[in-house]
Amino acid sequence: MSNSDSKPIYVTQPHLPPLEEVIPYLEQIWANHQLTNGGPFHVRLEQALCDYLGVEHISLFANGTLALVTALQALRITGEVITTPYSFVATAHSLLWNGIKPVFVDIDPQTLNLDPDKIEAAITPQTTAILPVHVYGCPCDTKRIQKIADTYGLKVIYDAAHAFGVEDEGGSILRHGDLSILSFHATKVFTTFEGGAIISPDEKTKKRIDHLKNFGFADEVTVVAPGINGKMNEFQAAVGLAQLKHIKHALEARKEIHERYRKSLSEFNGVSIQIQPISARNNYSYFPLFVTAENQSSRDEVYGILKKNGIHARRYFFPLISNFPMYRGLPSSKQNNLPIATKAAEQILCLPIFPNLTHNDQERIINLILKT
Numbered sequence: 001m002s003n004s005d006s007k008p009i010y011v012t013q014p015h016l017p018p019l020e021e022v023i024p025y026l027e028q029i030w031a032n033h034q035l036t037n038g039g040p041f042h043v044r045l046e047q048a049l050c051d052y053l054g055v056e057h058i059s060l061f062a063n064g065t066l067a068l069v070t071a072l073q074a075l076r077i078t079g080e081v082i083t084t085p086y087s088f089v090a091t092a093h094s095l096l097w098n099g100i101k102p103v104f105v106d107i108d109p110q111t112l113n114l115d116p117d118k119i120e121a122a123i124t125p126q127t128t129a130i131l132p133v134h135v136y137g138c139p140c141d142t143k144r145i146q147k148i149a150d151t152y153g154l155k156v157i158y159d160a161a162h163a164f165g166v167e168d169e170g171g172s173i174l175r176h177g178d179l180s181i182l183s184f185h186a187t188k189v190f191t192t193f194e195g196g197a198i199i200s201p202d203e204k205t206k207k208r209i210d211h212l213k214n215f216g217f218a219d220e221v222t223v224v225a226p227g228i229n230g231k232m233n234e235f236q237a238a239v240g241l242a243q244l245k246h247i248k249h250a251l252e253a254r255k256e257i258h259e260r261y262r263k264s265l266s267e268f269n270g271v272s273i274q275i276q277p278i279s280a281r282n283n284y285s286y287f288p289l290f291v292t293a294e295n296q297s298s299r300d301e302v303y304g305i306l307k308k309n310g311i312h313a314r315r316y317f318f319p320l321i322s323n324f325p326m327y328r329g330l331p332s333s334k335q336n337n338l339p340i341a342t343k344a345a346e347q348i349l350c351l352p353i354f355p356n357l358t359h360n361d362q363e364r365i366i367n368l369i370l371k372t
């Protein structure tokens with residue numbers, strides 16, 4: 001039975017700029033007829049994001065998955081790549097689309113990110129790169145991962161789809177590794193409906209990526225690689241520019257909701273609150289709850305009760321990527337290779353968190369959890 005007097009609440013709801021702020025951008029697109037291929041809004045959004053994120057080189061994409069696939073192409077990654085099973089399925093799919101074999105390594109129980117202690121044992125002569133994910137925006141142990149990469153001559157590509165605006169003590173976490181990837185999908189903290197980006201360390205790498213995302217065109221008559229069509233269009237870029245003006249407010253609102261959950265749920269012995277360490281600047285993109293106590297409700301019971309009441313929390317990330325049919329035959333997918341990730345997939349529930357979540361709705365969610 002669903003709660004008929006209230007609308008369903010999903011785990012996230014896009015925080016769109018007021019429509020009247022978007023219209024002037026659209027009028028410009030209609031007036032100048034430039035719809036895609038690096039138009040004026042595309043140029044402006046790249047610069048605005050560099051400024052906001054504190055990075056120097058960014059290439060915009062039609063979505064985050066194309067950015068991942070292209071990043072692997074740009075660095076000519078082949079053979080085997082070490083990655084995490086505890087992520088959205090696109091992380092590993094980007095490897096298969098490049099004919100690369102994923103090698104799953106277990107996660108750290110605190111950060112839920114790739115466990116640096118377990119990486120070295122998974123390296124073989126075929127290993128060429130590491131593809132970690134900053135899960136829920138919590139930074140990976142970038143220092144230790146880089147040290148391993150340097151020792152073994154591996155590249156590092158970060159899937160930073162959850163980590164828009166996240167910083168560690170040294171600044172943007174997007175500066176780490178050889179490349180980082182962002183997603184601007186509708187469910188993410190910053191959205192262009194669909195969209196994504198690659199952050200490069202230098203102009204030369206950005207240029208190669210810009211060629212690859214435009215069929216390999218270096219100029220009108222020169223094609224330098226079998227590139228793909230990964231370009232972000234002017235409509236997406238305009239939405240991004242309009243939205244960026246509201247990002248500060250959106251992150252503040254998320255922080256408040258995060259803190260209210262933390263305070264209200266910390267007393268409940270059936271549930272232990274997010275234990276991921278908070279980075280220097282978090283983006284509060286997700287609120288993962290560990291439902292752990294043995295004599296209390298299981299995660300799926302809590303999930304079911306919320307759902308019955310019109311609250312659609314998500315079991316990110318269940319099932320693990322390694323359990324999907326195209327991966328489960330891999331030796332590294334065996335459950336005894338991934339005990340921590342297996343447990344996390346059974347215990348974590350991501351609660352609704354988005355700037356427009358009302359006080360009342362959040363109270364309702366908290367009370368339902370406390371009553372289970």
Ligand SMILES: *Cc1c(COP(=O)(O)O)cnc(C)c1O
Pocket residue numbers: 063064065066087088090091133159161162183184185194195196
């Ligand atoms: C959202 C997401 C992606 C894919 O991004 P799209 O823009 O939806 O293609 C990749 N990796 C992770 C971890 C994600 O959460």
